[in-house]
Amino acid sequence: MKGHVAGALRWRDLPAALLHAMRRGAGAVEDFRAAFARSLGLDPARAGEVRLFGSGRAALHAFTASLDLPAGAEVLLPGYTCVVVPNVFMHLGLTVRYVDIAAGDVNPTADAISAAIGPATRLVVVPHNFGLITEGLEALKARHPEVVFVEDAAHAWGSVDAAGRVAGTLGHAAFFSFEYSKPLTTGIGGALVIADATLRERFAARMPALHAPSATTIVKQALTLCWHRLTMSLPRPALGLLVAGLRAPSRLLGVVAKTPDSEVSGDTQPDYRAGLHPFSAAIGLMQARRFAEIHALRRAQAADYDALLAGLPGWIRPSCDAGRRGAVLLRYPVLLPDATARDAAIAALAHEDIVGGTWFDDVVHPRGSRRFGYTTGACPQGEHAALVVLNLPLGRHARLSATQRAAVRSIAERHGGPGGAR
Template sequence: MTASRISVPPTAGLPLRWSDLRPWGDAHLDRALAGWLGVDELLLECSGTSALMLALRTLQQLAPERCEVVVPAYTCPLVAMAVAQCGLQPRLCDLSPDRLDMDGQALDAVLSHRTLAVVPTHLGGRVADVASLLPRAQACGAYVIEDAAQALGARVQGRSVGLQGDIALFSLAVGKGLTTYEGGVLLARDPALMAALRAQHKASIRPQLAWELRRSLELLGYAAAFRPALLDGVYGAPLRRSLARGDWVKAAGDDFDSRIPQHSLGAWRRRVGLRALARLRTHWEQAQQQAQRRVAQLRALPGVEVLDDAAPQAQGIWPVILLRLPSAAQRDALLHAHWASGWGLSLPFSQVLPDYARYAPVLGEALYDPVPQARDWSQRLLAVSNSAWLSDALFAQLLDALRQTRPPSAAG
């Protein structure tokens, strides 16, 4: 390895500027972000996962007789962990065979009088069809929590995602676009439900100096290292070590601590986020322009499916370009050959929830929910970074690799 090795980040995160890090100034990120999203108010949390837990605990108080939360079988393990940490039972919904979205019939099969909430996911910036599942959830008295952790800036029918369901959460973690290193956003359409969320926040969320100091140092490290000259040392090298061990769970970033912290988001990190927010819309517009060019090239490849928004009249954001390859063998052959090549290849998640051995205890009965379509998605899905650092020359190499990739049996 040479000092000039390039590692493209796995997503098109928004780089910070040194001027963003000034310790003084306006800290009202919540007000600015509410205006940016087109809502009256919102809550800032320490992570998207913490926001989900706060939402679930609020709903538990409103419907204490309900104990199950329906989540996509292919989603971040933190979602299931959050459900379990709230003392609730996850239930897994299989995906549609032709869309990266919950399957309607599969959803009907897991909904019941025990369902507290349904959590559709806007994965990788693509917009889920929340409108189609709302009547199903409402018919059994369940709430809908839109997991828009990866979709801050996406829109449907001219409005921000998150405004069709009852509650929405967004993430401000690294790689999600706007970042405070870790952070979350929580909002509700209904003023009474928003007031209940705020009351739960006031009752349960407290400052924790140790966590805030840790996250502040991590944010400083991100601001310093998120640049082409340094990214290989902090991202590329650890990725290669994980792949050398055959640890795809760690390589995909799916290895999480067992306990989810909850604390307030400090004033300095709010100031950093507020200054960066002024550049976010332009950032996503530029990412969309690049994605449109590259999607056209990818769609010209035989057998490569480029994922679109599942919802009609939607305009997702483009942190990544999601592909579905013809077979698991071809997807895995490409990753074995090129995941460590520095081209920004990644997996949204490495497995469906039941296939993570380390998270089996949090799933309980959900381990036995049948999810064949979600498993097929997990084995064929691939994310290509839409970072501006993935140059046209590197992207051309990736296109050539996609053309040449064959399953191991076919290549021999």
């Protein structure tokens, strides 16, 4: 299958990571931190600029907690996001409000964010959904000096803005995710980047003590990572048989590591104090060392999709050309005419051994989440995008054959509609 997970991971990275972790111990975490900093063009020696956590949401939680925001402080979020982001602020007792994305896009504009900032706004989460940069952060910081701007760079490892500045270094701070489906994966993990020197010093004084995940947790994460990597190696019929045979025993034994349903619903909190295990860090290190190769491949694949879908009606490619030029996309997003066309295209892609993703399937993904602080109808463009978005896969395991490329073009022609691609 050509899919969306473990997109930079090679089988040989796993034994190499295990050997590195056994040799270096806790030093493997520092090795990965330094390599990840270099991939962002940052100096690894600059104290406290990059810190590693057990998840991206833990990084966001720790940073927000360090701000000691007053009671009644408000956080602005994009009206097209993942539930783990608003849940952080719910758990911290903060109020949230959502800013709608632009029509035909997956991010809000800087002007929309600026207009939404009110007297109580103290923090704004600025998304780079799918790796597409929200431009205008410098102007926002200058216009609203009382507000802290945090980049949600979970999708955007390697993307740069129109001026060539790297995602994760544009706001006051940023968080990254290393979850299974991200451009760089450690199984579960994340990073915090603090670009503002004053906030960096403040955070250092308030940095929570992190604990290493349990051996059981790491085994589950490793097995799940291996499973995801395996699914990217098998054709659809073989994968179907494997899934049918292993689904029941894996659930019975509890070997799958995933976000619990109770966390998605907001009924329980994740472990925000979990750190990154040396083995997980070593897995990340194997990929971070190859950042230029990984980013170049994704850019080339996105350009191939651009050419493949050029001139076709109905498959809208979000963001302007300038915004796309600097992107390293997590997935290749298109907006179809309606939900019926999207679902039909996904079914047709599956027959070609191509996974058609539906990130984000809700204005607060996934569908059925509590949608903390969201009122239905508040972000109509975000709600519409969730109904019609389709993702095409990128990464090492998403190299399409000539037959699959022709099939994508044919599917787009059959399931398009009025409007035209751009």
